[in-house]
Amino acid sequence: MINGLLESSPGILNFGIFFLLAFVLLMVVLGFVTYAILAERKVMGFMQMRMGPNQVGGRWGLLQTIADVLKLLLKEDTIPKLADRPLFIIAPVIAFAPAFMVLATIPFTDKFQFADIGVGLLYYIAISGISTVGIVAGGWASNNKYALLGGMRAAAQMISYEIPLVMSVIGVILLAGSLNLNDIVAAQEDVWFIVLQPIGFIVFLIASIAELNRVPFDLPEAESELVAGFHVEYSGFRWAFFMLAEYVYLFAMASLTTVLFLGGWHPLPFLAFIPGAVWFALKFSLIIFVLIWIRSTFPRIRADQLMEFGWKVLLPVALANIFLTALLKELLKLF
Amino acid sequence: MIRTEEMLLNVGPQHPSTHGVFRLVVKIDGEIITEAKPVIGYLHRGTEKLAEDLQYTQIIPYTDRMDYLSAMTNNYVLCHAVETMMGIKIPDRAEYLRVLTMELGRVASHLVWWGTFLLDIGATSPFLFAFREREMIINLLNELSGARLTFNYMRVGGVKWDAPEGWIEKVREFVPYMREQLKGYHELVTGNEIFMNRVKGVGKYTKEDALNYSLSGVNLRCTGVKWDLRKDEPYSIYDRFDFDVPTRQNGDAWTRYQCRMEEIEQSLKIIEQAVEQFPAEGDILAKVPKIIKAPKGEAYVRIESPRGEIGCYIASDGKKEPYRLKFRRPSFYNLQILPKLLKGENMANLIVVLGAIDIVLGEVDG
Numbered sequence: 001m002i003n004g005l006l007e008s009s010p011g012i013l014n015f016g017i018f019f020l021l022a023f024v025l026l027m028v029v030l031g032f033v034t035y036a037i038l039a040e041r042k043v044m045g046f047m048q049m050r051m052g053p054n055q056v057g058g059r060w061g062l063l064q065t066i067a068d069v070l071k072l073l074l075k076e077d078t079i080p081k082l083a084d085r086p087l088f089i090i091a092p093v094i095a096f097a098p099a100f101m102v103l104a105t106i107p108f109t110d111k112f113q114f115a116d117i118g119v120g121l122l123y124y125i126a127i128s129g130i131s132t133v134g135i136v137a138g139g140w141a142s143n144n145k146y147a148l149l150g151g152m153r154a155a156a157q158m159i160s161y162e163i164p165l166v167m168s169v170i171g172v173i174l175l176a177g178s179l180n181l182n183d184i185v186a187a188q189e190d191v192w193f194i195v196l197q198p199i200g201f202i203v204f205l206i207a208s209i210a211e212l213n214r215v216p217f218d219l220p221e222a223e224s225e226l227v228a229g230f231h232v233e234y235s236g237f238r239w240a241f242f243m244l245a246e247y248v249y250l251f252a253m254a255s256l257t258t259v260l261f262l263g264g265w266h267p268l269p270f271l272a273f274i275p276g277a278v279w280f281a282l283k284f285s286l287i288i289f290v291l292i293w294i295r296s297t298f299p300r301i302r303a304d305q306l307m308e309f310g311w312k313v314l315l316p317v318a319l320a321n322i323f324l325t326a327l328l329k330e331l332l333k334l335f
Numbered sequence: 336m337i338r339t340e341e342m343l344l345n346v347g348p349q350h351p352s353t354h355g356v357f358r359l360v361v362k363i364d365g366e367i368i369t370e371a372k373p374v375i376g377y378l379h380r381g382t383e384k385l386a387e388d389l390q391y392t393q394i395i396p397y398t399d400r401m402d403y404l405s406a407m408t409n410n411y412v413l414c415h416a417v418e419t420m421m422g423i424k425i426p427d428r429a430e431y432l433r434v435l436t437m438e439l440g441r442v443a444s445h446l447v448w449w450g451t452f453l454l455d456i457g458a459t460s461p462f463l464f465a466f467r468e469r470e471m472i473i474n475l476l477n478e479l480s481g482a483r484l485t486f487n488y489m490r491v492g493g494v495k496w497d498a499p500e501g502w503i504e505k506v507r508e509f510v511p512y513m514r515e516q517l518k519g520y521h522e523l524v525t526g527n528e529i530f531m532n533r534v535k536g537v538g539k540y541t542k543e544d545a546l547n548y549s550l551s552g553v554n555l556r557c558t559g560v561k562w563d564l565r566k567d568e569p570y571s572i573y574d575r576f577d578f579d580v581p582t583r584q585n586g587d588a589w590t591r592y593q594c595r596m597e598e599i600e601q602s603l604k605i606i607e608q609a610v611e612q613f614p615a616e617g618d619i620l621a622k623v624p625k626i627i628k629a630p631k632g633e634a635y636v637r638i639e640s641p642r643g644e645i646g647c648y649i650a651s652d653g654k655k656e657p658y659r660l661k662f663r664r665p666s667f668y669n670l671q672i673l674p675k676l677l678k679g680e681n682m683a684n685l686i687v688v689l690g691a692i693d694i695v696l697g698e699v700d701g
Contacts, residue, residue, distance in 0.1 A: 044460075047460060048459070048463040048464070049467055050463060050689075121422070145344050146344075171434075214460075215457060216457065216529055218457065219683075225682050225685070276363065293644055294458045295459075299456040299524075299533060300533075301532070301533075302683045303681065304681065305532055312691070
């Protein structure tokens with residue numbers, strides 16, 4: 001359907017449909033973010049022997065996040081006097097927009113995908129790198145020393161971990177023979193890539209947590225060291241945008257992990273009667289749960305150790321994985 | 336030309352990891368600290384000066400507010416000083432209640448340290464686990480004294496209230512429960528690779544440094560000096576219990592962590608023995624005059640608080656108020672080594688070094 005629309009001549013109807021679809025996706029993502037935050041708080045509450053939100057919206061706190069967002073909307077919007085005003089205002093937007101853009105290429109089911117780009121994976125990685133600019137800009141523009149330190153850490157961390165992240169998926173690309181996310185999912189019809197690429201999966205998972213700025217790699221925010229890191233001067237809705245970007249990335253990264261390693265919408269054997277969308281949601285939720293689990297378990301790693309780990313451990317392992325995958329692929333071809 | 340500049344960063348007094356209102360002015364080059372200057376006094380209440388106008392019993396609530404994480408030891412050090420001057424013999428039951436409450440307080444204090452230290456390092460869960468167990472201790476002490484934090488429990492000559500019925504049983508049950516939880520703590524944190532990397536070799540100092548800076552408590556024992564006043568200068572009835580003094584050799588944050596965790600176990604051991612030996616009946620307050628007047632002269636006593644050596648000096652001219660009262664507050668002395676430790680460390684280590692010293696700002700500022 002989407003391809004048909006893309007090929008037809010541009011007009012007000014096309015625009016309307018695309019705009020509507022994008023709006024629907026935005027709503028879906030916002031709905032996810034709302035409940036992902038609640039889920040995170042509930043799951044962490046469960047792991048830490050406490051209740052989590054249980055006041056607003058019944059016993060499960062179903063309206064808690066909505067109340068929080070409303071509060072943020074109503075808050076006074078403060079901009080520090082000595083901040084770089086235009087940059088300060090635009091930074092949250094730069095951080096958020098790519099988070100939403102990358103979702104276009106994720107194939108949620110075999111039919112539900114917005115843009116079937118030939119180099120979908122490359123697109124994802126390239127676009128997601130832009131968010132760093134937003135974070136560094138926010139940290140710089142705040143004219144606050146803590147924010148500056150946080151922004152610098154973010155830049156160093158994101159660059160160091162982008163590389164192992166890309167290297168770890170090359171194994172998948174070699175096996176699937178394509179950068180198109182649809183083809184990658186299709187190649188996992190029989191065996192999921194987590195089985196064929198266990199090393200790649202582990203490297204990818206670690207690097208993706210670092211990309212997401214989550215515990216144990218939450219150095220740019222590092223509450224106990226840098227107070228709140230790059231967004232220390234942000235408040236109200238600008239702050240909410242940074243948080244939104246973070247959680248949308250969580251959504252995107254979990255989707256990407258599902259697509260690359262867990263077979264996307266493919267069912268487990270003998271359970272094919274359950275629709276693909278449900279399978280996708282299940283695997284996706286599993287990844288989210290693991291990320292929350294990690295968050296409530298680990299302490300934070302130190303900045304210099306983080307760099308060392310990224311360059312001296314993850315990168316060589318990812319490179320070895322590429323070599324091994326290529327070797328095995330060629331060897332298997334011989335027989 | 337690229338030009339780099341040192342940056343002056345104000346850590347605190349409002350900062351999540353300074354455990355209160357401690358301020359640290361650090362000069363950083365990138366993230367490396369070149370100079371650190373602690374600024375204290377935000378919580379100064381002039382306890383010692385105020386005490387000069389107060390009767391001895393009235394001073395006790397003020398001691399609660401110094402080291403508010405283990406108020407019992409502070410209560411004790413003041414009472415002990417006055418008792419030493421007056422030469423009062425304390426009834427057995429009161430002594431056991433004092434030891435029980437002090438050791439429970441020590442466990443609670445180390446639990447808070449454990450939780451907040453890991454919170455500083457970035458792990459959120461241990462904090463909540465530690466506070467769950469601490470809550471049980473606080474409830475136990477609450478049953479005794481009616482307060483959760485500032486107990487005001489001890490009096491010159493004994494304690495204010497007797498243990499309610501079933502209280503000893505509750506303490507007895509708490510010991511194995513706490514041991515079980517400790518195993519869980521070790522499983523969650525102690526072996527964790529990230530945690531070990533964060534604390535090993537950080538904030539290291541030698542035995543000589545520790546002695547020169549007059550450190551005490553775990554901060555001294557982690558360098559290999561086996562010095563614990565409960566063993567070396569037994570006060571109260573500590574000579575009746577069998578327990579070890581955990582020491583380590585390396586003097587870094589990791590050894591301090593190990594020492595504190597072992598001290599919890601040793602305290603539980605003392606509690607266990609105290610519960611067994613607890614006299615079924617007896618007085619909880621010695622015969623003391625209505626208005627307590629320390630005889631003319633002076634006295635200095637010191638005991639082992641969870642943070643180190645807490646001392647109390649009283650100079651009396653025979654009135655019902657002290658002429659001069661002075662507390663040796665271990666947090667204050669332990670903090671002095673901080674600028675030396677911080678030189679050349681990075682921002683992340685600052686938090687670890689400060690956290691591992693285990694300060695309570697109420698005590699630092701007096």
